[in-house]
Amino acid sequence: MxxxxxxxxxxxxxxxxxxxxxxxxxxxxxxxxxxxxxxxxxxxxxxxxxxxxxxxxxxxxxxxxxxxxRKLFYRASELREIGGKGISYRQIGTNLNGRALQMLNEVYAPRTDTGKTMLHHTGEEGGVVISGEIEVTVADQRTILGPGDAYYFDSHLPHRFRNIGQEPCHIVSAATPPSF
Amino acid sequence: MxxxxxxxxxxxxxxxxxxxxxxxxxxxxxxxxxxxxxxxxxxxxxxxxxxxxxxxxxxxxxxxxxxxxRKLFYRASELREIGGKGISYRQIGTNLNGRALQMLNEVYAPRTDTGKTMLHHTGEEGGVVISGEIEVTVADQRTILGPGDAYYFDSHLPHRFRNIGQEPCHIVSAATPPSF
DNA sequence: AACCCCTGTTCATTATAAAAAACACTTCAA
DNA sequence: TTGAAGTGTTTTTTATAATGAACAGGGGTT
CATH class of the missing domain: 1.10.260.40 (lambda repressor-like DNA-binding domains)
Known part of the structure; x- marks a missing residue:
């Protein structure tokens, strides 16, 4: 497949x-x-x-x-990098065809941004901030999340992630269905 | 391959x-x-x-x-048919790429013929008539072979096989290198 | 024979793969 | 800081795969 x-x-x-x-x-x-x-x-x-x-x-x-x-377990080095430009998205599993879930281990380098044009796609997504801080904008709401904080929203809503701090921001996220 | x-x-x-x-x-x-x-x-x-x-x-x-x-042995039903039009060539092995030899189990139906335009290709070929009779023409020589009779010639020479009898003619032949 | 249904092959057209080159980016060294 | 050599991506052109239809033959019925 x-x-x-x-x-x-x-x-x-x-x-x-x-x-x-x-x-x-x-x-x-x-x-x-x-x-x-x-x-x-x-x-x-x-x-x-x-x-x-x-x-x-x-x-x-x-x-x-x-x-x-049928793979069940993944070593850190096996996660597939699908990010770029200072934003690392390390995906669990290389082939998500027919899968319900897309899990990502994300690291935003300082001053990185998913972009001025807001993202939107079908499904729902959530995540937990592990370390660092991230500014999250969803529709007309904006906040800054730190370690232990989390988010969850309908992916149809326009959204944007921005690391405005000096440290890398580490997030573990999930989305359903996989979007790319 | x-x-x-x-x-x-x-x-x-x-x-x-x-x-x-x-x-x-x-x-x-x-x-x-x-x-x-x-x-x-x-x-x-x-x-x-x-x-x-x-x-x-x-x-x-x-x-x-x-x-x-790596196949060594072939049941009769596994030989690959590469003939047609009343002439059956049943080849030993389906893939002769890189092989030196092409062995065929041939049956010429009554009144069948490899054609008026003589065949010629590189290599050498030989065969033994098992049953029936076959008229074989090679360059300027022609003869009729019956059970137990055989032929061997350079395939560059123009050649033609013709079953002019009333019975099917069965021949086991070999050619090197494989020509089709 | 004439017809029907099956077989595999061949051809012209359309869709798509593969190559070659340009592109955008990162890293390292001069 | 500039250039060279590396990374993966994208584009344009060319070659080729895949389709759909036509073809040619085989076997059985009527």
């Missing part, structure tokens, strides 16, 4: 960059990127070429994919 | 026609044909869709592919 996530997990497990893997299997690095983000549906021949460079065969690759689907 | 042959083996093993399989997985029947003849390199998603209808998962599919590569 998730060729991209599986490839990502296996590649990073081996400490390879997309370009390094691309070089080893003779595939364009952009193609690896597109496959990992599930933006394209690679051919069997191409996937075989890539997977062989891990090195691994296709049977093992798809067996691993099934293992991932 | 041989997605097409593997799919063919699994499909026929289950007694399914290409169209029946196509119907079950929602894929065009022509696509199944092209995949089995290795004329196209299917996407992972499409192969998954097809393989699931067997039913089977991709890990099992590719594990089977590896088994096939």
């Amino acid at each position: 998730d060729v991209g996530g599986t490839l990502y997990a296996l590649r990073t497990q081996r400490g390879l960059s997309q370009r390094e893997l691309a070089r080893r299997c003779g595939v364009a690095n952009g193609t690896i990127s597109l496959i990992e983000s599930n933006a394209i549906n690679p051919s069997v021949g191409l996937l075989r070429q890539i997977v062989n460079a891990l090195p691994m065969n296709l049977s093992e690759f798809f067996a691993f994919e099934h293992l991932e689907e | 041989d997605v097409g042959g593997t799919l063919y083996a699994l499909r026929t093993q289950r007694g399914l026609s290409q169209r029946e399989l196509a119907r079950r997985c929602g894929v065009a029947n022509g696509t199944i044909s092209l995949i089995e003849s290795n004329a196209i390199n299917p996407s992972v998603g499409l192969l998954r869709q097809i393989v699931n209808a067997l039913p089977m998962n991709l890990s099992e599919f590719f594990a089977f592919e590896h088994l096939e590569e």
